[in-house]
Every structure is written in C-alpha cells, then in structure tokens.
Amino acid sequence: MTDLLALDDVNVYYGPFHALRGNTLTVGEGEIVSLLGGNASGKSTTMKTILGLIKVKSGTVRFEGEDVTRASTRHRIKAGIASVPEARRVFPQMTVDENLLAGAYTRRDRVGITEDLERMRDYFPRLAERRRQEAGTLSGGEQQMLAFARALMSRPKLICMDEPTMGLSPKLVDQVLDEIVRINKELGVAVLFVEQQAELALSIASRGYVLATGEIVLKGTARELLDNPQIQEAYLGKAKKA
Numbered sequence: 515m516t517d518l519l520a521l522d523d524v525n526v527y528y529g530p531f532h533a534l535r536g537n538t539l540t541v542g543e544g545e546i547v548s549l550l551g552g553n554a555s556g557k558s559t560t561m562k563t564i565l566g567l568i569k570v571k572s573g574t575v576r577f578e579g580e581d582v583t584r585a586s587t588r589h590r591i592k593a594g595i596a597s598v599p600e601a602r603r604v605f606p607q608m609t610v611d612e613n614l615l616a617g618a619y620t621r622r623d624r625v626g627i628t629e630d631l632e633r634m635r636d637y638f639p640r641l642a643e644r645r646r647q648e649a650g651t652l653s654g655g656e657q658q659m660l661a662f663a664r665a666l667m668s669r670p671k672l673i674c675m676d677e678p679t680m681g682l683s684p685k686l687v688d689q690v691l692d693e694i695v696r697i698n699k700e701l702g703v704a705v706l707f708v709e710q711q712a713e714l715a716l717s718i719a720s721r722g723y724v725l726a727t728g729e730i731v732l733k734g735t736a737r738e739l740l741d742n743p744q745i746q747e748a749y750l751g752k753a754k755k756a
C-alpha cells in the first residue's frame with residue numbers, strides 16, 4: 515500500500531542553518547502519528563515543509579504517491595492536506611462561521627460546503643452557539659476547536675496539527691485528544707501531530723518519531739517508544755513550555 519504522506523531524506527535550511535537533516539517519515543491512510551521533540555528540534559519546520567510553506571533543499575515530499583516537493587500550498591490543500599498551525603491561529607476579527615468558511619477556500623462545491631458547515635456545528639456544538647462571535651474573543655479551548663474544525667472544512671485526508679494541546683488545561687487537553695481520535699475514526703482522516711508530552715501523544719498515536727536538533731533520532735510504534743528509556747531521557751533536562 516502506498517503511504518498517504520512520505521517524506522524521504524528531506525533537508526531544509528534557513529539560510530546557512532541546517533534545520534531538517536535528511537528526515538524520512540511516513541503517515542499511512544487513516545493513521546495517527548505523533549512527532550515528538552523538545553523546543554527548537556524542528557517540529558514546526560517539518561509541519562511547514564509538509565504544507566509547502568518552506569522550500570526543501572533536497573529530498574522529496576510525496577502525498578498519495580504524487581511528488582509535491584515543489585507544489586504550492588494551495589495545491590497541497592486541494593490534494594487533501596490540512597493544517598492546524600502552531601498557536602492555533604484563527605482569524606481574530608472574523609466570526610466563527612467566517613473562519614469555518616475560510617477553511618473551505620479551495621472548494622467550489624457550495625452544497626458540500628454547507629453540509630460540512632452543519633457537520634462541524636454538530637461535532638462542535640460550542641461553535642454553533644457562537645457562530646457570530648468574533649474568533650479573537652473565543653477562549654483558548656474554543657479557538658483550538660475552531661482551528662480544528664476550520665481545517666476539516668477542506669475535507670482533508672491528512673491533518674497536520676502543531677501542538678494542539680499547548681496552553682490548555684488538563685481537562686481540555688483530554689478533550690482535544692478525544693476529538694482527534696473521534697475525527698480520525700469517524701471521518702477516516704489521518705493525523706500527524708506535534709506534541710511535547712510524549713506519553714500523551716503516544717496514548718492516541720499508533721506510531722511516533724522523535725526529533726532532536728533537526729534529525730529523526732528515534733522512531734517506532736507507540737508501545738516501543740513508551741518502553742524506550744531514551745524517550746524519558748530526551749525529555750529530561752529540556753525546558754518545557756509554560
């Protein structure tokens with residue numbers, strides 16, 4: 515079976531700085547995969563590379579077998595890649611509904627879009643109640659929900675989520691993880707998500723990769739990684755985000 519997403523020997527630079535070092539990573543159809551690593555290890559850079567927001571120096575990015583290494587972000591979104599960026603950026607001055615519709619900007623099927631808007635309101639009743647509220651005035655947890663729902667509005671096959679649980683209370687963290695599992699099960703959407711808390715991430719992922727200074731230093735099934743003492747070491751002594 516072809517992988518849904520496949521990065522092969524990808525190198526990315528910011529000027530002279532070698533940010534991703536020959537990284538190879540796959541996500542299968544309908545799979546939940548976690549990307550772990552401390553601060554500045556290259557997690558967000560990997561996400562931006564998949565979305566086409568950063569140029570790849572060498573190596574390939576494939577989606578459903580198609581080489582999208584040089585493809586535009588718009589092309590990738592149309593192909594089925596969606597993202598929930600770091601800090602869950604919503605459009606603050608737009609309403610909840612406007613944010614959701616913005617998520618469907620590459621689509622032309624108005625009937626389908628309206629159906630999906632309804633579906634998102636069913637999935638996230640809180641967003642339905644607040645459909646005319648400016649997104650910037652939502653709580654952190656609600657903004658996370660909106661960023662997630664907005665990503666789903668493009669009918670993706672893969673969602674890339676960059677630290678969706680950051681800054682949320684433990685209860686909301688559980689809720690976000692539950693939502694990821696639910697969307698994955700019910701819609702069959704594959705999820706690649708960045709998380710600093712390895713145990714949390716691996717509780718819902720089938721596999722994981724660990725980044726350190728731009729390199730994938732460990733990979734395995736969730737079980738293998740949880741049992742690996744290096745995982746603990748990798749996170750000890752590293753400053754955690756507040």
Ligand SMILES: Nc1ncnc2c1ncn2[C@@H]1O[C@H](COP(=O)(O)OP(=O)(O)OP(=O)(O)O)[C@@H](O)[C@H]1O
Pocket residue numbers: 528531533551552553554555556557558559560
């Ligand atoms: N636009 C840029 N120009 C130069 N260097 C950059 C740029 N963006 C990121 N970097 C550097 O690349 C490295 C990896 O950054 P990245 O944002 O991918 O880390 P991260 O793993 O997401 O970290 P965090 O957990 O803090 O979000 C860092 O050292 C960062 O300073």
Ligand SMILES: [Mg+2]
Pocket residue numbers: 557558559600676
């Ligand atoms: Mg980051």
